[in-house]
Amino acid sequence: MNDLALDLARDITEKLSQQFDEVAVLAIKRRELMVKIWNNEPSITQMWSRLNLYLRLAKSGKLWVLAYETHKPEVLLKHTDEMIKVADKITESELYAPLPDYAVCKPVSGAFDGNVEFYMNYPDELVESLVVGTLSTGVDRVSGTITLSRVERVLTTSRGYECSEVKSEFEVYARAFKDEFTGHWAHGSTHISHSAIREVGRRAGIYATITRNRVDFTPGEYNVILSPLVVGNLFEYVAHMASALSVLTGFSMFSKYKPGDSIATESLSLYDAPRDTSLPGTLGFDDEGVETFNKPIIEKGVFTTLLHNVATASKMGTKSTGNAGWIGPRPWNLNIPGGDMREDELIRELRNGVFITNNWYTRLQNYYEGIFSTVSRDAALLIKNGEIVGHIGRIRIASTFSKLMKNIQGLSRERYDVWWWEVRVPMRAPFIVVSNIQLTKPEV
C-alpha cells in the first residue's frame, strides 16, 4: 500500500468531485533502473523515480483525460480549473459512459519480488552474468539491457472505489554478435531469475553461432518457423487491433468480423491474461476500477471478444472486459497456448522453409484488411531437408494477419515469456509454424 499516493489520489478526487460529475484518479509511482550494455560493457546506468497522476473527469457527458507528472497537486488543480472553464464550449464525448458502481478492491498478489529492489542497488552482478554467459557461447560481443522496476498503482473514483497494488518488473534482452552474424533473445517477468538471464545470453549466442554459412535466397512463398519473439511482435498487433477503440476508428481487421467468426486455424488461441502474476503486465483492476480477468480474444480459431472499457462496451451493447484505458481499451499480458510440436524437432519437421528468429519494424498498409510487412533481424535461416543450410540475411514477411492465422500448421509445446523493445505487451508464446507465407528481399 502506498499511503502517499493513495492520500494524494483521495484528496484530488474529493476536491474535483465538487466541480465534476465523475472523477477517477490513477496514481502510478515507479522506481526503475536500467543498465544498457554495449560491446560487453555498460554504456549507461539509468534510474528513475517518479509519480504519475492520471485524471478522468466527466461533466454532463463531456470527458477530459489528463496526465501529470508532478508531486504538486496545486499545479494539477490549476489545470483542471482551466478545463472546467471550457465545459460549455464542448459537446458530449462519444466515449462517455458512467464509471462502474462501487466494487470490492481485489488487487493481484504475488506479483512483487523484493529481489528486484535489492538488485537495483547491485545491478553489476546481473550485468556481469549476462555478459559472461553470452560470451561463453563463443560470440565476439554482446549488447542488451537489464531493467528492474517497482511499480505501485492506486485508483480512486468518485463512485467510492479505492484500490492499490504493487508489482515488480524484470526485463532482460541480449543481442550476440559473431562476425557478421547475430542472435537475439529476451525475457520478461515480475520476478528476477538468474537462470533466465543465463538463458537469454545462451540463446542469443546460439542463434549467432548456429551456422557460419551464408546462402542465396529467392523471394517467394515459404513455410516458416516464427520464434516466440516474432510471434510476440505480430500478435501484439493483433491484440491491439482487438481493442474496441481500434474497431471504432477503423484501424482494425476486427472491424470486418463479429464474435463467433472463424478467423484462424483451430490450433490458435490468444488470451489477454492480466491475472497471470508471473508476467509483468499483470494487474488486478483496470483504470476504471473494473476487476480484471483472463479472457480469450481468439479461442480455437474463433474470434471471441474485443477488449472493452465501460464506454466502448456501452456503445457496443456489451460489458467491460476490464481493459480500460480511459479512452482506448488495451491488452495487459498476452498468452498463446502451446501445441504438440517439440521445439527440438521443429526444423526437422519443417523439412523445407525458413526459420525467422527475430523481427522488427512491423508496419501496416491497411489495418482494416490487416495487410502488413515486417523485417527479419538476427538469424533468418534457410532449412532444406530438415537441416539448417545457412543464413539468408535480412528478409521481409509481407502478408496479411488473416492469412498468417489461417495458415498455422503447428505450435511448439515449449513457450517463452518475451518482453523487449519490439514486444511491449508481455507475452507467453510458443514457436509457430506457418505455411505459404510471402517472403521478400530487394532485388536491386
Place this chain on the structure above:
Amino acid sequence: MELQVDPTLLYRVVDRGRELNAQYVEVRFQSDYRVSVTTRNDRILAVSSSKSSGIGIRVLVNGALGFAATNSTSSSDLLELVERAVSQASATSRLRKKPIEFSDENLSSIKYSVDEKKRLEDFNVEEMIKLAMDIYSTARSAVREVKLPFLVTDIRVHIQEKLVVTSDGAYVESRIPRLHISVLSTLLHPQKGTLQRSREFGGSGGGELIERWDPARAISEEQVALERVLVSGIMPPREKVTVVLGPEVVGLIVHESAGHPMEADRILGREASQAGESYVKPEYIGSYKIGNKYATVVDDPTLPNSYGFYLYDDEGVKARPRYLYKEGLINEPLHNRHTARIFNVKSNGASRSMNYASEPIVRMGNTYLVPGEMSFEELIEDVDLGVYVKSYMEWNIDDIRWNQRYVGLEAYIIRNGELAEPVRNPVLEFTTGWFYSNILGVDRNLEFHPGICGKGEPSQGVPVWFGGPNVKLSKMQIGVLA
C-alpha cells in the same frame, strides 16, 4: 519566457556531483505541456492535457555514465539522486575497460525561444474542436463514390521548455511551442474495398501555422485523389519502369537510409541491441561513395518553424546543418560529445532528449535531400512510361538501414511525360546503395513532413521533419501486395 525552475537549484546539483568526484555533471530541467482534442467523424472522443516536468541528471564517473531522473524538484531529493547516480556509475565503472570521455566544446550561455505570431497557449480547445469538425465535414462532402466511415483527427499543442546546465559551463534555456495535427481516414467502397491514410501536419511556431497548412482543404483534396485511387486504380506495370517519388516518400527514405545510418552512436554499435547498427563503418566517413551527384542529404535542426527545431542541443552544443551525404560521399555523422570524442572531432549538436526522464542521445532534427532547379513537369517530361508515388502508408527498413520497402498510396502512371491514371499499392523494395546511385534527377519542390522518430532505451520519440523534392529514379521492377 518565465523559467519554471530556480537555476541555483540545478547548480547545487552540479556542485554536489562534482564534490562526489564526477568528471562531468549535466542537469536538465524539462517541461512538456500538451493539450489535445481527439475526434471521430463529427464527435469528440476526448479533450486531453498532460504535463510532464522534472529533472534529469547525467554524470560521468571513472569513465562510466550514470543518468537519474525525478519529477520531484525538492532540493533534498535531487541531491540524493545525484549521489545515487554517481554511486551507480561508479559501481558499473569496474566493468568498463575503456573509459567514456566527452569532447571539449565551446559551450554557450544562451536563452532562446520560437516566435509565435498567435500564441499556441491561446489556441483554445474550442478552436481545436471547430478545426477538427471542419476537416471532417469538408472531407466527407468532397468524396462522391466512396464512404468515409472513419476519420479520426487529433490536434495537439505542445509547449516544451528546457534549462540545461553542465559542469563545464553550458547554460541553455529554451522554449519551443509545437503544433501537430494527425488525420487517420478510411475510404470504403462496396466493391473496391478500403484504403487508409495517415496524414500529419507539424511544426514549431504559433497558431499561424494553421493558416499556412490549411488542413481542411489539404485533407479534402487528398481524399478526392485517394477516392480516384480506390475506385479507378490499376495494377502497376509488370515491366521495369521509371519511378518518380514525391517529397513525402523521399523525405522518409532519407530519414531512414541517410539520417539513421549516419548517427554516430549507431555506427559505433551503442544502439545495437534494439535500434540496430549501421551499414556505415567508421572508416567510411569521408571516403566511401554511397550515391551519385544528386545524393546530398542534410540534417538541419535550425530550420525556422520546423518540427525538429532547436538551436542548442541537450549537451549545450550549438546546432548547425550537417551534410550527412555530400554528392554521394558519406560525409559527416551526427554526433554528441561522447561519439565526437571517439571520432576525434567536435560535436555537431545532435544530442536530444524526449523528456526530463530521457538520456540525451544522438538524434536527427530535420533531414532532407537537397533539391535541384527544374520543375516537376521538366522532371517527368522524358518519361515514356513510369509510376509516380506521391504518398505511402506501409514502410520498413532493416536494422543496418540497407534493405527497405515503401508501399505507395496515392500513385499514378506517368505516360508520355504526363501524369495519367491512378495506381493502387505499388510496392518498392530496394537497397540504400541502389537508391542513392540511381537518382536521375531532382526537382525544386522541397517539401517537409513531420514525424515522431523512435530510438533509445527506453524508447524515446522526438519530433522531426523529413523532406525532399520530387526524385526521378532509374527503371525498376515494381511489386504488388501479396
